Amino acid sequence: MNESSFTSVHQQFLCIEKKKKEKMKAWRYSEYGGVEVLKLESDVPLPEPADDQVLIKVFAAALNPIDYKRRLGFFKSTDSPLPIVPGYDVAGVVVKVGGEVKQLKVGDEVYGDIIEKAFDGPKQIGTLAEYTVADEKLLALKPKNLDFGQAASIPMAIETAYEGLERARFSDGKSILVLGGAGGVGSFVIQLAKHVFGASKVAATSSTAKLELLEKLGADLPIDYTKENFEDLPEKFDVVYDAVGQNDRAVKVVKESGSVVSVIPGPPVDRPAFHFVLTSSGEYLKKLNPYLESGKVKPLIDPKGQFPFDKVKEAFSYLETNRASGKVVVYPIP
Incomplete structure (x- = not known):
């Protein structure tokens, strides 16, 4: 990220922090069901990173079948309490780091699957939001040759x-x-x-x-x-x-x-x-980054599979047809 872009992102974040009540826009559902239960809300509390986590300004997110199966209530017995902001895959910029974060810093462009165990108490705050938090160990630096939408399509898959x-x-x-x-x-x-x-x-x-x-x-x-x-x-x-x-x-x-x-x-x-069920790891992404940056391995986004942030319901409806080739992404997220 160039200096002017980083400055803009950082200033945007500082403005949010100055608010008496820190809020963000996010898609959220408070009951299980079809796409109709998804609501775009503007008063969702901004998450605070733990010591080993970073706060990410989300630029793009990808949808996965587990997102809608979770919303339909298939995994109620191990799910986190409602309401839930869905989303596992993210690409964005680090805007705040916890005290024990060792490698990442403010301004880093990162990507990853932010939920380590897909079915084991997954997070309430996913990636379909302006901001999200993630464990440092689940993230890697974004491949330099890919935009945020392409990067977001990669991690879980x-x-x-x-x-x-x-x-x-x-x-x-x-x-x-x-x-x-x-x-x-x-x-x-x-x-x-x-x-x-x-x-x-x-x-x-x-x-x-x-x-x-x-x-x-x-x-x-x-x-x-x-x-x-x-x-x-x-x-x-x-x-x-x-x-x-x-x-x-x-x-x-x-x-x-x-x-x-x-x-x-x-x-x-x-x-x-x-x-087997995936255990998410930033180490996998770090190993594979050279192949992604060389172009030997390429992300695959469906030709109709990029939706803006206000069209998340349409994005899920398309994913749920099971006709997509590759991934469905939400990008850009303003």
Whole structure:
């Protein structure tokens, strides 16, 4: 960020602090339900960072399926108390740091998934707000070549893709089949498997309209799931990464020594399949930043998937059609 831009952001923040009652605009819901329960409120208390946290002026946020599933009440038993400001992914500028923050400073452009455990007491104040707080350990410096909207689209999806590949012990020379290759997670699995882990072969499924996209992402074998059953393939794979919830079918095309990774919560599965839930980490982002800055790995935002801050309801409605290729982002956030 150049000096004049930082000065502007910092002055904006100082003006807020001078107010007797510090308030901000944020999208919030006070009951579970559809998009109609979302309200844009202007009197939400400005959060205060703890010692190991930073306060971020939010420039962009991305939506994830867990955001609307949480709003629908799927995770009531472990949810935080209502009202809730939704949002996990953020890109913005640090405007205040806690006393124990070691690496980040005011003015840093950062991005990350601000909720470490997606289902384990997630925060009341998410990223669909003018400001949010986040643990320093969950953040990384924003890739220099990406704008805030692009950066916000990355964290949860790329971290999920990376952690799943690591858990499956994916490595150089192995083959992989990605179920749901055009989605937020699947698009990063293809790219990471190819350019970071050194896959020998990447196959991936999508609808007919998205086959060309799979090729651009790096898939060697695009599979049209509307015309072919991947179980009929003559070969088996070292890893099947299931981003759509089909592990009962996926186990039929994995090698005996391989594994099936599933990120869709569901009933217990037998080996070689396993479910996992992301543990967010800024260290993943720091590892992958060089690949993002070199352009070897690229964020994927749906062509219709960028919405301004006042159109959050429309953004969620679009996400919930399950037709998006890549991510849906809210940007800019004034």
